[in-house]
Amino acid sequence: MxxxxxxxxxxxxxxxxxxxxxxxxxxxxxxxxxxxxxxxxxxxxxxxxxxxxxxxxxxxxxxxxxxxxxxxxxxxxxxxxxxxxxxxxxxxxxxxxxxxxxxxxxxxxxxxxxxxxxxxxxxxxxxxxxxxxxxAHLGFDPLSDQIGWIRFAAMLSSRKTQLKALLMDQEFVAGIGNIYSDEILFASGLRYDRLSNSLSPQEARRLHRSMIELLNDAIQMHGSSLADDAYKDIYGESGEFQGQHRVYNREGLPCPRCKRKIMRTKLAGRSTFYCAHCQL
DNA sequence: CAGATGCCCTGGGCGC
DNA sequence: TGCGCCCAGGGCATCT
Structure with missing residues (x-):
């Protein structure tokens, strides 16, 4: 969770x-x-x-x-x-x-x-x-280990993996799971199945910036609690960031950017949400 | 190496 | 009401 x-x-x-x-x-x-x-x-x-x-x-x-x-x-x-x-x-x-x-x-x-x-x-x-x-197997932490975008871009191009799988790979970068990978990819305008070595420098930079900004924004709102309330903080309080989700768990709802329907698919057995128009 | 699948568990939601 | 599915923020082993 x-x-x-x-x-x-x-x-x-x-x-x-x-x-x-x-x-x-x-x-x-x-x-x-x-x-x-x-x-x-x-x-x-x-x-x-x-x-x-x-x-x-x-x-x-x-x-x-x-x-x-x-x-x-x-x-x-x-x-x-x-x-x-x-x-x-x-x-x-x-x-x-x-x-x-x-x-x-x-x-x-x-x-x-x-x-x-x-x-x-x-x-x-x-x-x-x-x-x-x-x-020891864990990759860098996106917030506490400040990896610059140039180095991040080099790491992306050294692999040939679908972006969502790479963001969720804890050996590549530690801390991102199913919710935030979808949200980060939407924020950066990239599709879940783009291969990591196909990104232009500008795209890699966008992904890098979106990753850091989105995680920080989510922390500001104390994280995301879904319908089952599995996530509570130490005081038993829910997070507030779920209200800011733009694609996760929003299949069929209008994309906040282009108003077309949010799509849902599976990647490695995990539900994946994206906008086919805004994410390329 | 990349990607998919199944498993470890309990519980909630939904269709019948 | 109840039963049987399917689904769920993760991670790991084991296939192709």
Missing amino acids: PELPEVETIRRELDKEIIGRKIKSVEILGSRSVRRHESPSEPVARLQGKKIVQVRRLGKYLLFDLDTKDILVIHLGMSGQLLRAKGTKEPVAEHTHVIITLSQGGQLRFLDPRTFGEMFVSDPAENARRIPTQL
């Missing part, structure tokens, strides 16, 4: 709420969510009593840096939520898999009905960017 703007919204809220606080206890209710460990007691032991120094984001992953240099990594998958509970007595919602109790009161709860999300504690990352080895 959550893509870069939703994860960044959550990261900023966590920055305000939990930086400098200590993890008092960790309760694992659903072991499917805590992966990559031999036993559930191992991550618990590495978290309890540790201080959260800062919260970073790489693509769709949240990285909690601990004072031990260990890193708590959380990915929300399709239906994961991180919710702030004011006290320990708030009723525990269904599909709550992990409860992190903080020392000055309050909890952080990880919910995930579909259990595609995951959480694990990584060893200290010794590399320059302090990226856990498990995430």
